[in-house]
Amino acid sequence: MTTLRISGVAASYDGRPVLHGLDLVVPSGTTSAILGASGCGKTTLLRVVAGFQPADEGIVQLGDRTVAGPGVWVAPEKRGIGYVAQEGNLFPHLSVGANVSYGLPRHARRAGERVGELLELVGLSPDLAARRPDQLSGGQQQRVALARALARRPTVVLLDEPFSSLDAGLRSSTREAVAQALAHEDVTVVLVTHDQAEALSFADQVAIMHDGRFSQVGAPSEVYSTPADRHAAAFLGDAVFLRGTADVGEGPDGADGAVVNTALGRLVVHQPAPAGTVDVLIRPEQILLRDMAPGIPCAEVLSTTYFGHDALVALRLQADHTVVTARVNGSDVPHTGSIVGLSVVGEARAFEHQG
Amino acid sequence: MTSRRGRSNPTPVTVVTASLxxxxxxxxxxxVVAVKAFDIGWGPAWDLLWRPRVGELLRNTASLVVLTVSLTTGLGIAAAWLVERTSLPGAKFWRVLMVCPLAVPAFVNSYAWVTVRPDLQGLGGAVLVTTLSYFPFVFLPVAAVLRGLDQSLEDSARSLGLGPWRSFFRAVLPQLRPAALGGMLLVSLHLLSEFGVLAMLRFPTFTTAILEQFQVAFSNSAGSLLAVVLIALCLGLLTAELLLRGTIRHARLGRGAARRALPARLGLWTAPALIGMGALTVLALGVPLGSLVYWFRxxxxxxxxxxxxxxxxxxxxxxxxxxxxxxxxxxxxxxxxxxxxxxxxxxxxxxxxxxxxxxxxxxxxxxxxxxxxxxxxxxxxxxxxxxxxxxxxxxxxxxxxxxxxxxxxxxxxxxxxxxxxxxxxxxxxxxxxxxxxxxxxxxxxxxxxxxxxxxxxxxxxxxxxxxxxxxxxxxxxxxxxxxxxxxxxxxxxxxxxxxxxxxxxxxxxxxxxxxxx
CATH class of the missing domain: 1.10.3720.10 (MetI-like)
Structure with missing residues (x-):
């Protein structure tokens, strides 16, 4: 059981600094997702942890052991890390079985020990051991890559966008199998991804990276409902921003606390919240459509986008003609042009107003 | 993420040292050649180079290169187009035959031609033999490009309002340029270094002259100077090719498999095309093999x-x-x-x-x-x-x-x-x-x-x-x-x-x- 500690890590890619003093602790046996757009530096961070690339500054510790730091650089093969890359990177000249046992000592490789067991662990049939990697589907290749990484019983496993090259159906089933195998092995996991749903569903902790810095680190529900900044808010899912004025007093449900007055009425906001004119974040699923009634905000339905299980509804508020988006149940989509009443559930998040 | 190539990895010192x-x-x-030529000094060097003999060598080398490169380019591109882009019967078979001449060393080819025509000498003979030996150097790269060429480029040109001929000249031919130039460079460099064919056909160029100098007198200032001229010619050709090729890459943009082109129908031209390919095969392969059989018997x-x-x-x-x-x-x-x-x-x-x-x-x-x-x-x-x-x-x-x-x-x-x-x-x-x-x-x-x-x-x-x-x-x-x-x-x-x-x-x-x- 090993805690991964990253302290003040800075690194460059191709001579250009891409990581600027990152701190992250991944507690032993938990899973952290590093979420960020392409080119934000998240893969570089993973490569520094794996030892493929030196850090310019900072310290990487696995448990009590410093593997990278001032004057210290432990070769990748001596770090005891499992690494699964985007394309799996199976050795094309070796069979599946030889790939899985690649990292084992020679006698264990000869005896073919653990191969079947490891393939089963990742939800594959042991019969696949004799196949060539190119005879496997993309999802199977990724599972073999994980089995290969787990063969040496690493204490930390690094996953570099392992599902992004798979198509949607395969992605969720592979993710499920990988999550189960990792849970079974009880390892510390770092997942790098640009897919917010993947990060939120897979990890115990989500670190949002933007331009080589972590803009927020926290539990999935925390970063989703109370993002640290507008960028994180927009990156984690659909977001509605409204202009509002901070106020103090009673909220719509009679609860005390910080409230803001907006075109959608008086909303309770997460504390602490800035004063004066603010930008208020609401998630589309927080906006509920209801019958018109006196005193509640109402809006005209501009358009609907139907997804099956749910639908997004674009609405123009009658109060100030702001356009907002609401997520509604797929069985209950309003007609375009109709006028509906609106209410907001849950806390909103207020940010300082940006002109 | 395309930016994940590990260029930030440290480069192994051993690899760099070994490469250097x-x-x-x-x-x-x-x-060595440069230093040796420099040792001669400007005055004697000038006297050694400014001779009618050097002028003759230069003229011979230049005319051989110009004539043979033109002929090999024409033959190579024509044969490649027939094999790869037309309805020529037996294209696979012809493709192999067009590469086979490379298995006959040029000096063996000249020996075969001297057998057939003992009077074959001088520029004409040299051009004939080197053309037949070297045209595959143009054929191979051009055929590879023609085969890999994406039909959709021609389709796009057509949809942009170009007729079939204009779309061939404006969409296809420009893409052959790097391959053809590469082939032409290869032919020229081989011609500059060719010794066997030219010695046998008594057509002196810089290479044969250098060897002669060396065999006549071991200490060879004149030979070194000729070598410098030869090096200058080689570097000139390399530079010219680099400049003509330009920096444009002719790789396919975009993903997905390239669509194979539809072959052009030869129709009435099938018979002349077959006769032409057959004649080329006889000259380039039949003569050397026939001569070998003759001498064996x-x-x-x-x-x-x-x-x-x-x-x-x-x-x-x-x-x-x-x-x-x-x-x-x-x-x-x-x-x-x-x-x-x-x-x-x-x-x-x-x-x-x-x-x-x-x-x-x-x-x-x-x-x-x-x-x-x-x-x-x-x-x-x-x-x-x-x-x-x-x-x-x-x-x-x-x-x-x-x-x-x-x-x-x-x-x-x-x-x-x-x-x-x-x-x-x-x-x-x-x-x-x-x-x-x-x-x-x-x-x-x-x-x-x-x-x-x-x-x-x-x-x-x-x-x-x-x-x-x-x-x-x-x-x-x-x-x-x-x-x-x-x-x-x-x-x-x-x-x-x-x-x-x-x-x-x-x-x-x-x-x-x-x-x-």
């Missing part, structure tokens, strides 16, 4: 006197193969670090190293040999007149052939795989042995075979550098044909053709890659 050593060895001959029928000794053929064959084996291994080992550096670290240093090896090997064998003689006589007397110098010359001359194959193989062994091995507990050396070596082995083997064949049939440098008493197939053939023992030369010629035959397979094996010759 290889590059240094490759450019050494160039420096003449020799075995006792119609001519021959000093041919079968035991000597066996010894020579064995000696040649052993030499080629050593040269092949040395060259592949030398090429490996350079290929790694070029494939993995595209920096100014790796480009410099690559260019150094290419420039050196594009110099005529006679120049390399001359420089190595000078070097070994002055600084390494013990290796003078040994196979060490000869193998070094082969390695310098043929390293690009090995490098191109290994480089292509590196694409099958991306750095991520080495990293995967490292993460699985392998140190750098074990990862090299367990991942890089097995994955690049096919490429290294192909490169080895190319060098092996080139070495077995090399004539010029071998004539100059082979230790006294050592004969190769090429030199044994040469001495027999020089003493007009054509029947005695035939078995050696046949052996040379047999040794070269796998070249055809090697060049057609991966038809979409640019060949290295």
């Amino acid at each position: 050593v290889v590059a240094a060895v490759c450019v050494l001959p160039l420096l 003449a020799g075995s029928g006792g119609l001519t006197e021959s000093a041919f000794d079968p035991a000597e053929l066996v010894t020579t064959l064995w000696g040649t193969l052993r030499l080629a084996l050593i040269a092949g291994v040395v060259t592949v080992v030398a090429a490996f670090p350079v290929a790694w550096l070029i494939a993995r670290r595209r920096t100014w240093l790796s480009v410099l190293v690559e260019r150094a090896t290419y420039v050196a090997s594009s110099l005529p064998g006679v120049v390399i040999a001359l420089a190595l003689v000078t070097l070994s006589v002055r600084y390494a007397r013990p290796v003078y007149q040994t196979s060490v110098v000869l193998v070094a010359a082969y390695a310098i001359l043929f390293i690009p052939r090995a490098m191109v194959s290994i480089r292509a193989a590196m694409a099958h062994a991306p750095e991520e795989l080495t990293e995967a091995a490292r993460a699985l507990g392998d140190g750098p050396f074990r990862a090299f042995v367990r991942v890089l070596v097995p994955l690049t082995a096919p490429g290294a083997l192909a490169g080895f075979a190319m060098v092996f064949i080139a070495t077995s049939t090399e004539l010029t440098a071998t004539l100059l550098l082979a230790p006294t008493g050592t004969q190769t197939l090429a030199t044994a053939f040469w001495s027999a044909s020089e003493s007009i023992d054509y029947a005695g030369a035939a078995p050696y010629a046949a052996a040379l053709v047999l040794v070269s035959a796998p070249l055809t397979y090697l060049l057609l094996r991966r038809p979409d890659e640019e060949p290295a010759l």
Whole structure:
């Protein structure tokens, strides 16, 4: 059981600094997702942890052991890390079985020990051991890559966008199998991804990276409902921003606390919240459509986008003609042009107003 | 994420050092010739160069290059278009036949033509024989491009309002330019270094003159000066090709498989096309093979006197193969670090190293040999007149052939795989042995075979550098044909053709890659 500690890590890619003093602790046996757009530096961070690339500054510790730091650089093969890359990177000249046992000592490789067991662990049939990697589907290749990484019983496993090259159906089933195998092995996991749903569903902790810095680190529900900044808010899912004025007093449900007055009425906001004119974040699923009634905000339905299980509804508020988006149940989509009443559930998040 | 290539990985010092050593060895001959020519001084140099003889050599070399390059380009492009883009019957068969002439060394071809037409001499004969020997150099790359060409480009041109002919000229022809230029450069460089054909047909060029100088007088200021002129011509051609090729890449943009082009219907032109291809095959392949058969029968029928000794053929064959084996291994080992550096670290240093090896090997064998003689006589007397110098010359001359194959193989062994091995507990050396070596082995083997064949049939440098008493197939053939023992030369010629035959397979094996010759 090993805690991964990253302290003040800075690194460059191709001579250009891409990581600027990152701190992250991944507690032993938990899973952290590093979420960020392409080119934000998240893969570089993973490569520094794996030892493929030196850090310019900072310290990487696995448990009590410093593997990278001032004057210290432990070769990748001596770090005891499992690494699964985007394309799996199976050795094309070796069979599946030889790939899985690649990292084992020679006698264990000869005896073919653990191969079947490891393939089963990742939800594959042991019969696949004799196949060539190119005879496997993309999802199977990724599972073999994980089995290969787990063969040496690493204490930390690094996953570099392992599902992004798979198509949607395969992605969720592979993710499920990988999550189960990792849970079974009880390892510390770092997942790098640009897919917010993947990060939120897979990890115990989500670190949002933007331009080589972590803009927020926290539990999935925390970063989703109370993002640290507008960028994180927009990156984690659909977001509605409204202009509002901070106020103090009673909220719509009679609860005390910080409230803001907006075109959608008086909303309770997460504390602490800035004063004066603010930008208020609401998630589309927080906006509920209801019958018109006196005193509640109402809006005209501009358009609907139907997804099956749910639908997004674009609405123009009658109060100030702001356009907002609401997520509604797929069985209950309003007609375009109709006028509906609106209410907001849950806390909103207020940010300082940006002109 | 496309930006994940591990360019921030530290580059292994051993690879860089080895590459620099290889590059240094490759450019050494160039420096030696330059220094030697410089030693002569401007005055004497001017007197040696400003002679009618030099003017004649320059005129001969230039007219040979211009005529043969024009003819090979025309023939190569026409044949490639017929084979790859038309309804010509038996295209696969013709494709093989168009590459086969490369298995007949040019000097064997000239011997065959002298058999058919003993009066064949001078510029006309030289152009005829070199054209028939070298047109595959243009055919191969142009055919590869035509085959890989995406029909949708022509379709796009058509949809933008161009007619079929204009879309061919504006969408297809420009894409052939780099391949055709590459082929033309290859033909020109071969012409500049050609010795056997031109000596046999008595058409003096710089290369034959240098060899003559060397054989007349060992201490050869005049030879060195001629070599400098030859080097200047080579560098001029390399630069011209670089400038004409430009920096535009003609790679396909966008993803997805290229759509294969529909063949053009020849219709009534089928018969003339077949006759043309047949005639070319007869001239380029039929004549040499026919002449070989003729001399075999003449020799075995006792119609001519021959000093041919079968035991000597066996010894020579064995000696040649052993030499080629050593040269092949040395060259592949030398090429490996350079290929790694070029494939993995595209920096100014790796480009410099690559260019150094290419420039050196594009110099005529006679120049390399001359420089190595000078070097070994002055600084390494013990290796003078040994196979060490000869193998070094082969390695310098043929390293690009090995490098191109290994480089292509590196694409099958991306750095991520080495990293995967490292993460699985392998140190750098074990990862090299367990991942890089097995994955690049096919490429290294192909490169080895190319060098092996080139070495077995090399004539010029071998004539100059082979230790006294050592004969190769090429030199044994040469001495027999020089003493007009054509029947005695035939078995050696046949052996040379047999040794070269796998070249055809090697060049057609991966038809979409640019060949290295």
